[in-house]
Amino acid sequence: MSENLPSHPLLHFPRRRCRSLRLIYEGLNLDIRFEGAAVSYGARQALQPLSLLLAENRIGVIGLNGSGKTTFARLINGLAKPTAGRVLVNGRDTADERGALGDVGFIFQQPQNQIILPIVKDDIAFGLKSRGVPKSEIEARVEAVLTRFGAAHLGSRRAHELSGGELQIAALASVLVTGPDILILDEPTNQLDLKNRVLVQRLIEGLPENAIVITHDLELIAGFGRVLVFHEGALAADAPAAEAIARYREIAG
Ligand SMILES: Nc1ncnc2c1ncn2[C@@H]1O[C@H](COP(=O)(O)OP(=O)(O)OP(=O)(O)O)[C@@H](O)[C@H]1O
Ligand SMILES: [Mg+2]
16 A cells, blocks of 8 residues: 555645645645664664554554553654664654654643643743744634633643643643644543543544544544554554454453
């Protein structure tokens, strides 16, 4: 399948500088390529050499603790560098082109690593400021994203005082406000109550962005056409959700 995808010239455009092409671009598939990409930490191999193409709008990632899921995801946004092989996002090598980072929004497994500024709405605004969004637009966009998450009451709160779930919602807002093309969510529901879990599930279902969802919450990815199962740093299954979940259950014993 990977070789049949068109190599579109627009894939190599600096899109942030070329807004008018953005709409055309968004009609194209996600294009993430792992080419023998592996990650070792000293003698420990966190990810064994992996080659695959990710081109689906929704991709689930499941597996036991320590199986390599977060390592896999960090390769996509350049937070981790492959110690062998390479990873290309829309044709750009994530190891040496910082430009690729702008395309990928990453919701961290620990949301406290996400929020940098003390006050929630300042943190959400920060991503917009650094992308050159006019001041006059920023406040309205921050309000809108908080409202979208039913979290307007969190805007003026100190991030370090928030509960785990509140922080997870704030982290989602601070990433989604910038409108990334690809969203990676690393266990986005692990601290959420039932109400917020349903909110996040619906949000994922309705996202226009491409989303890669890493989770132990199997219901969250049950409808996905493609789910990767990692085991001991290697891909143990790459299949529609039902088949992948069955394989995961076998592995988990
Ligand atoms: N910075 C690091 N230094 C050393 N070892 C690491 C580092 N990061 C990850 N590892 C190891 O790599 C392996 C894979 O870790 P990873 O975080 O990718 O697992 P995971 O599948 O996301 O697990 P979990 O479900 O617990 O989040 C683990 O054995 C982990 O201890
Ligand atoms: Mg992880």
